[in-house]
Amino acid sequence: xxxxxxxxxxxxxxxxxxxxxxxxxxxxxxxxxxxxxxxxxxxxxxxxxxxxxxxxxxxxxxxxxxxxxxxxxxxxxxxxxxxxxxxxxxxxxxxxxxxxxxxxxxxxxxxxxxxxxxxxxxxxxxxxxxxxxxxxxxxxxxxxxxxxxxxxxxxxxxxxxxxxxxxxxxxxxxxxxxxxxxxxxxxxxxxxxxx
Amino acid sequence: xxxxxxxxxxxxxxxxxxxxxxxxxxxxxxxxxxxxxxxxxxxxxxxxxxxxxxxxxxxxxxxxxxxxxxxxxxxxxxxxxxxxxxxxxxxxxxxxxxxxxxxxxxxxxxxxxxxxxxxxxxxxxxxxxxxxxxxxxxxxxxxxxxxxxxxxxxxxxxxxxxxxxxxxxxxxxxxxxxxxxxxxxxxxxxxxxxx
DNA sequence: ATTTGTCTTCCTACTAGTAGGTAGACAGAA
DNA sequence: TTCTGTCTACCTACTAGTAGGAAGACAAAT
Numbered sequence: 001x002x003x004x005x006x007x008x009x010x011x012x013x014x015x016x017x018x019x020x021x022x023x024x025x026x027x028x029x030x031x032x033x034x035x036x037x038x039x040x041x042x043x044x045x046x047x048x049x050x051x052x053x054x055x056x057x058x059x060x061x062x063x064x065x066x067x068x069x070x071x072x073x074x075x076x077x078x079x080x081x082x083x084x085x086x087x088x089x090x091x092x093x094x095x096x097x098x099x100x101x102x103x104x105x106x107x108x109x110x111x112x113x114x115x116x117x118x119x120x121x122x123x124x125x126x127x128x129x130x131x132x133x134x135x136x137x138x139x140x141x142x143x144x145x146x147x148x149x150x151x152x153x154x155x156x157x158x159x160x161x162x163x164x165x166x167x168x169x170x171x172x173x174x175x176x177x178x179x180x181x182x183x184x185x186x187x188x189x190x191x192x193x194x195x
Numbered sequence: 196x197x198x199x200x201x202x203x204x205x206x207x208x209x210x211x212x213x214x215x216x217x218x219x220x221x222x223x224x225x226x227x228x229x230x231x232x233x234x235x236x237x238x239x240x241x242x243x244x245x246x247x248x249x250x251x252x253x254x255x256x257x258x259x260x261x262x263x264x265x266x267x268x269x270x271x272x273x274x275x276x277x278x279x280x281x282x283x284x285x286x287x288x289x290x291x292x293x294x295x296x297x298x299x300x301x302x303x304x305x306x307x308x309x310x311x312x313x314x315x316x317x318x319x320x321x322x323x324x325x326x327x328x329x330x331x332x333x334x335x336x337x338x339x340x341x342x343x344x345x346x347x348x349x350x351x352x353x354x355x356x357x358x359x360x361x362x363x364x365x366x367x368x369x370x371x372x373x374x375x376x377x378x379x380x381x382x383x384x385x386x387x388x389x390x
Numbered sequence: 391a392t393t394t395g396t397c398t399t400c401c402t403a404c405t406a407g408t409a410g411g412t413a414g415a416c417a418g419a420a
Numbered sequence: 421t422t423c424t425g426t427c428t429a430c431c432t433a434c435t436a437g438t439a440g441g442a443a444g445a446c447a448a449a450t
Binding site: 106109122149150154160164165166181182186 | 216220301318322366369377
């Protein structure tokens with residue numbers, strides 16, 4: 001009946017939800033051990049050090065994101081829809097608490113005391129996400145669906161910051177709806193002539 | 196030669212810079228002890244538990260913020276200038292690394308595993324800051340210096356999220372200039388006819 | 391077919407060091 | 421004298437990480 005999910009995947013799953021809740025220093029091997037019913041030492045077999053574990057986790061996260069964003073570009077017709085779908089994805093994650101915060105946004109806050117191998121991967125995720133947003137915005141501007149006041153990459157950075165800040169506010173206020181309340185208007189102002 | 200700064204203030208100063216670097220679980224009594232040359236037990240005399248220490252820290256932080264924002268309202272003539280000054284303040288803090296991140300933004304990310312006495316104070320800070328921004332935006336709109344697409348409190352939440360998200364991006368990219376690059380355009384779009 | 395060796399995964403048992411926190415003594419100031 | 425701040429010395433629980441071995445899977449050699 002087990003969905004044939006490997007132990008190392010289970011470890012990463014648990015570690016991810018723990019990181020999302022409390023960051024790099026907010027979980028221990030013992031926590032993972034308890035959650036999946038395996039000894040601490042066995043986790044060290046799969047991931048010798050905590051830094052390696054989290055680095056692998058961020059790699060997987062970025063890979064999943066990459067896949068998700070690619071799927072989004074292929075499914076949604078217009079750049080405007082792609083933007084909406086991206087925001088809706090996070091809205092759903094936050095609402096049903098499956099992934100109530102971006103792993104890399106969480107870790108980014110802790111940058112100053114993150115192992116370099118983790119910090120560099122977090123930076124890579126930020127670069128990648130900003131790149132995706134830039135290309136969507138640029139395409140939208142070319143098709144005259146989106147109106148940009150600044151260069152596409154600047155607008156992408158602004159949008160990304162809004163998304164992360166909105167996650168933070170949703171958490172601080174304990175109100176999942178706050179995310180959409182902040183991000184949707186930011187999207188709306190980019191869309192040309194919404195009538 | 197000591198500037199007559201009390202031990203408990205020193206403790207809070209060090210704890211604050213450590214929290215800003217690594218969050219609630221990113222520092223220990225031993226770290227503070229090492230930094231100010233006092234035994235761990237002596238810190239427990241001033242702040243019996245870690246939760247109490249951080250709660251006191253956030254109280255002080257909010258109080259300082261309150262004072263700073265009030266001063267800002269009294270010094271700066273127009274609401275537009277107040278907004279600019281607020282952003283400039285953070286820009287300076289991030290640039291010279293005196294306070295490269297908002298204490299409460301840091302803690303907000305860790306909300307799910309924060310002691311309730313800390314979480315509630317972080318929430319209070321968010322409320323207070325949002326309130327200040329709302330009143331500045333409302334005043335600006337009344338004087339027709341600021342153009343609001345949405346209700347003042349919604350625009351305030353959007354601005355606050357931008358500020359926090361911009362701090363996160365500046366950290367992730369290791370580029371202090373990123374903060375201003377993201378926030379300044381957000382302010383600019385609110386200002387009416389900038390010529 | 392059985393043995394041999396290797397690889398993987400997990401285990402028990404352990405280490406050194408750190409976590410937050412406590413008890414009690416002492417010195418100086420009020 | 422009592423109160424405040426600091427100290428030494430200690431506690432229990434937990435931290436990441438290690439040592440060494442048991443059990444099974446697989447493949448090649450016998």
